[in-house]
Amino acid sequence: MFSSANSSIFSTGSTSYSGLQPLQISNTVVKPLDDLNTSWRQGSSSSLLLNDFNPSGNIESSSALQYQSLATPQFQAAANPNPFLRSPAIFPDFNGDGKTDKIWHNTQTGENAIWLMDGTKVSSAATLPKLGPEWDFRIADFNGDGKTDVLLRNTKTGENSVLLMDGTKIASQAVLPTLDTAWTPSIGNFNGSLNTDIFWRNTKTGENALWLMNGTKATGVSLPTLDPNWTSSIGSFKGNGTSDILWRNQSTGQNAIWLVNNGKATGVSLPTVGTSWTPTIADFNGGLTSDILWRNKDTGENKVWLMNGTTPNESALPTLGAAWKANISDFNGDGKTDVLWHNTQTGENTVWLMNGGTVTSATALPTLGTSWQPSFGDFNGDGKTDVFWRNYDTGENTIWTMDGSKVTSTTSAPQLSKEWYTL
Ligand SMILES: [Ca+2]
Ligand SMILES: [Ca+2]
Ligand SMILES: [Ca+2]
Ligand SMILES: [Ca+2]
Numbered sequence: 001m002f003s004s005a006n007s008s009i010f011s012t013g014s015t016s017y018s019g020l021q022p023l024q025i026s027n028t029v030v031k032p033l034d035d036l037n038t039s040w041r042q043g044s045s046s047s048l049l050l051n052d053f054n055p056s057g058n059i060e061s062s063s064a065l066q067y068q069s070l071a072t073p074q075f076q077a078a079a080n081p082n083p084f085l086r087s088p089a090i091f092p093d094f095n096g097d098g099k100t101d102k103i104w105h106n107t108q109t110g111e112n113a114i115w116l117m118d119g120t121k122v123s124s125a126a127t128l129p130k131l132g133p134e135w136d137f138r139i140a141d142f143n144g145d146g147k148t149d150v151l152l153r154n155t156k157t158g159e160n161s162v163l164l165m166d167g168t169k170i171a172s173q174a175v176l177p178t179l180d181t182a183w184t185p186s187i188g189n190f191n192g193s194l195n196t197d198i199f200w201r202n203t204k205t206g207e208n209a210l211w212l213m214n215g216t217k218a219t220g221v222s223l224p225t226l227d228p229n230w231t232s233s234i235g236s237f238k239g240n241g242t243s244d245i246l247w248r249n250q251s252t253g254q255n256a257i258w259l260v261n262n263g264k265a266t267g268v269s270l271p272t273v274g275t276s277w278t279p280t281i282a283d284f285n286g287g288l289t290s291d292i293l294w295r296n297k298d299t300g301e302n303k304v305w306l307m308n309g310t311t312p313n314e315s316a317l318p319t320l321g322a323a324w325k326a327n328i329s330d331f332n333g334d335g336k337t338d339v340l341w342h343n344t345q346t347g348e349n350t351v352w353l354m355n356g357g358t359v360t361s362a363t364a365l366p367t368l369g370t371s372w373q374p375s376f377g378d379f380n381g382d383g384k385t386d387v388f389w390r391n392y393d394t395g396e397n398t399i400w401t402m403d404g405s406k407v408t409s410t411t412s413a414p415q416l417s418k419e420w421y422t423l
Pocket of ligand 2: 140144146148
């Protein structure tokens with residue numbers, strides 16, 4: 001969700017992965033998923049979801065291929081005070097060491113790879129098995145062990161599978177029920193267990209549902225229907241750390257929040273904001289609840305809604321021209337999200353350190369040519385977000401280790417030919 005998706009680091013909404021090619025996974029470790037599918041009953045979309053899944057309880061998916069048992073969960077010391085910034089469902093961390101890892105997809109060969117990172121070094125690299133080009137993916141942590149897992153979704157057939165990861169190995173994988181391709185998944189945590197869950201939205205019918213996950217087991221819950229003009233982002237507005245849903249009506253500019261508790265959604269209306277504005281969920285005051293950054297794509301205006309629960313308190317921010325793209329992260333490690341602005345026409349970069357609705361400093365960073373695209377993570381585990389730059393013309397990679405508004409080191413990472421895309 002970074003790069004094209006990186007404007008919505010806290011949003012695992014359906015738009016977040018739009019720039020990604022499907023994840024294809026090759027050969028060695030596991031059987032092809034097609035083999036697994038035959039062991040799981042096929043079902044059609046919403047009827048399976050709503051009738052079979054709800055409300056009668058748990059459906060255990062086939063987990064025929066258990067290659068190894070999961071390691072005892074080990075949580076690293078929390079370097080950043082904000083759990084959203086440490087989440088392995090937001091920043092990939094396949095070995096749970098608190099250092100962001102990289103996931104790669106080769107858009108020509110369909111190969112996939114993982115780099116486990118230790119600061120600016122690649123401590124371990126491995127290839128993942130292969131699947132067809134129609135597979136898309138989301139990162140999550142379905143078993144709550146602090147290690148990133150992967151939801152695979154077949155965009156042609158509606159098949160779904162889960163890979164529970166342990167470093168570069170697939171610890172187990174399982175096939176989940178098939179859902180019609182109109183259903184789009186987002187990752188959140190809707191019941192307060194450590195395991196992340198799946199919010200499903202049907203973009204044709206407007207139906208909504210949750211799959212509460214426990215490892216490879218899904219419990220389905222249906223939610224109210226909302227017409228398809230409404231698009232969802234996942235946030236956390238209640239203050240107990242679990243996920244809620246921010247809704248925006250793309251044709252009217254209306255906004256609303258669903259507070260989700262115990263599988264029930266309670267709707268709250270927010271003020272209407274004109275349709276040229278785009279929201280990004282963040283946490284600018286470190287209150288551990290979501291705030292909203294609004295950017296106007298036509299005028300370049302920006303504003304923050306600091307949210308007190310579901311009540312917005314608006315602050316205007318400086319205006320930046322339309323070529324500037326906002327990327328939110330926490331570059332000084334204080335738990336309050338900051339903004340790195342990247343100008344897609346000039347390659348200029350500027351970092352805003354934020355304190356609530358105030359820009360406490362705005363600092364120009366080095367300019368890189370426009371072939372370089374940023375992705376984000378805390379690669380050395382010090383709680384401060386670093387920047388991974390990839391040159392999509394040459395295949396070069398460079399890491400900026402960040403300390404607030406300073407780039408403390410610029411280090412080359414191994415080169416990968418340009419058709420490799422990174423999350
Ligand atoms: Ca890691
Ligand atoms: Ca996991
Ligand atoms: Ca910060
Ligand atoms: Ca760092």
